[in-house]
Amino acid sequence: MxxxxxxxxxxxxxxxxxxxxxxxxxxxxxxxxxxxxxxxxxxxxxxxxxxxxxxxxxxxxxxxxxxxxxxxxxxxxxxxxxxxxxxxxxxxxxxxxxxxxxxxxxxxxxxxxxxxxxxxxxxxxxxxxxxxxxxxxxxxxxxxxxxxxxxxxxxxxxxxxxxxxxxxxxxxxxxxxxxxxxxxxxxxxxxxxxxxxxxxxxxxxxxxxxxxxxxxxxxxxxxxxxxxxxxYFGKANYVKGRVENHRFCSRLFEADTDLEDGDYEAMVRPLSVRLEKGGTDTILNITFMGEMAEVEIETPEGSVLSHMPSLRLEELELEQGGQARIIIEEKETAWFRREGGD
Ligand SMILES: Nc1ncnc2c1ncn2[C@@H]1O[C@H](COP(=O)(O)OP(=O)(O)OP(=O)(O)O)[C@@H](O)[C@H]1O
Ligand SMILES: [Mg+2]
CATH class of the missing domain: 3.40.50.300 (P-loop containing nucleotide triphosphate hydrolases)
Structure with missing residues (x-):
């Protein structure tokens, strides 16, 4: 029924x-x-x-x-x-x-x-x-x-x-x-x-x-x-940026979108944030969680969380205090309008 x-x-x-x-x-x-x-x-x-x-x-x-x-x-x-x-x-x-x-x-x-x-x-x-x-x-x-x-x-x-x-x-x-x-x-x-x-x-x-x-x-x-x-469904990063002509631009990533022009925050789950060697962002903290590890990275946009396989992190020799490069994988994400710019 x-x-x-x-x-x-x-x-x-x-x-x-x-x-x-x-x-x-x-x-x-x-x-x-x-x-x-x-x-x-x-x-x-x-x-x-x-x-x-x-x-x-x-x-x-x-x-x-x-x-x-x-x-x-x-x-x-x-x-x-x-x-x-x-x-x-x-x-x-x-x-x-x-x-x-x-x-x-x-x-x-x-x-x-x-x-x-x-x-x-x-x-x-x-x-x-x-x-x-x-x-x-x-x-x-x-x-x-x-x-x-x-x-x-x-x-x-x-x-x-x-x-x-x-x-x-x-x-x-x-x-x-x-x-x-x-x-x-x-x-x-x-x-x-x-x-x-x-x-x-x-x-x-x-x-x-x-x-x-x-x-x-x-x-x-x-x-x-x-x-x-x-x-409610887990940790999220919010990346501030601007949409112009159907393109979202931020200091961390860019993506095509059909949103109207304006200021937005893109929600990016920690699993969609991958780390590579090199780069200029500082690893603030690494928490071992079993298969996965949670890494907190300092970026010009504030701190960003990444969830990476812990073995992969070790392979890359990424350690607390070291530097890394952030790659945002999932570009189709949720968007929240920002009022008043900034
Ligand atoms: N008999 C009652 N008289 C007055 N207030 C009540 C009564 N039963 C529940 N409430 C209040 O109603 C609200 C909702 O309660 P409810 O039991 O529906 O929550 P819930 O989502 O099932 O929570 P939980 O996950 O803890 O079971 C709470 O603030 C609770 O204190
Ligand atoms: Mg209940």
Whole structure:
């Protein structure tokens, strides 16, 4: 089912938390809500699910407003970070619970639980109590229980936090697989940029109860709409320059562009800054990060960050205090207009 959110405003204890959120999702789309703690991600999910009263705006599922509908009629399921399982009950009982409420006969329930456990790769765990399972297994049970309700829209509020990187990746792949098989419209709330970039059709980047940008992973990473959006996805250099006759000129690089004439800053990611031997710029600092190293270089334009393979840096014998030449590789970049020149 497609999901449309129109100018949604939500207040909690008389304080407005969501300030006019608009978002459209196609049927079967997978999006991530990304943003700093407290920006309103959980509030947005709860509002969509009907667990919070909205102040203004509309929520439409397949062109029909669900604002007046109770949560259980909306065709949605929400999985919370704390999972909300019943620890002393068996896996079967936990997963079967939504069906028990719907008065699905016991043998049908049993059969469905069996299939759901297969889907989340927990076959044979029917009689295990949830309290005796690992974190990753509990998350699979929570996922299976969510799917038991056969939702059209799946809302996941950081269900993989607290897992180590390996398990997180595994859970991510499982969710993606289930999403593809069932074509469920899915919203995943996450703090993890990489997870959002890898898994989503689109990412809604939130800050302070608003959406800063809603776009594909590639666009949001490469063409951030603001410096705030740019910085959320990692470090960035801003190179000041001027555009005249569709050419951007700066002291560090030049590039063709279709921008109007004027003063701009070009955003350049550290990975797009390569260093060579020679040149007159001073290496201020080198930080080893494993495969890559971060190098800070002093230039006439201020300090610039480069991310280089650490082995390559050693091959070139570039060291702190030495000199290097900067080459900016990625010339198709994001541009920000500069007011007042300089
Ligand atoms: N019941 C409540 N009453 C009043 N304010 C609340 C309530 N719940 C949340 N808030 C406030 O609303 C804002 C958004 O909270 P929300 O839980 O939606 O953030 P979040 O983006 O999910 O954060 P996190 O990443 O930490 O989970 C915060 O400033 C929070 O303090
Ligand atoms: Mg939250």
């Amino acid at each position: 497609s999901l449309t959110i129109e100018n949604l405003k939500v207040a909690l204890q008389k304080k407005e938390i969501l300030h006019g959120i608009s978002l459209y999702m196609e049927e079967g789309e997978f999006i991530s809500l990304l943003g700093p703690s407290g920006c309103g991600k959980t509030t947005l999910l709860k509002s969509i699910a009907g667990l919070l009263k909205i102040g203004q705006g509309d929520i439409l599922v397949h062109n029909t407003s669900v604002v007046e509908m109770p949560p259980e009629k909306r065709g949605m399921v929400i999985v919370f970070q704390d999972l909300r399982l019943f620890p002393h009950m068996t896996v079967e009982r936990n997963i079967g619970f939504p069906m028990e409420i719907q008065k699905v006969p016991k043998d049908v329930r049993k059969e469905r639980v069996k299939r759901l456990l297969e889907e989340v790769q927990l076959s044979g765990f029917e009689n295990r109590r949830v309290k005796d399972m690992s974190g990753g297994q509990k998350q699979r049970v929570a996922l299976a229980r969510a799917l038991a309700a056969d939702p059209e829209i799946l809302l996941l509020d950081e269900p993989f936090s607290g897992l180590d990187e390996h398990l997180r990746l595994e859970m991510g792949n499982l969710v993606k697989k289930l999403h593809q098989e069932r074509n469920i419209t899915t919203i995943l709330v996450t703090h993890e940029k990489r997870e959002a970039l890898q898994m989503s059709d689109r990412i809604a980047l939130m800050s302070g109860g608003q959406i800063l940008q809603y776009d594909t992973p590639k666009n949001i990473f490469r063409k951030p709409a603001s410096k705030e959006a740019a910085e």
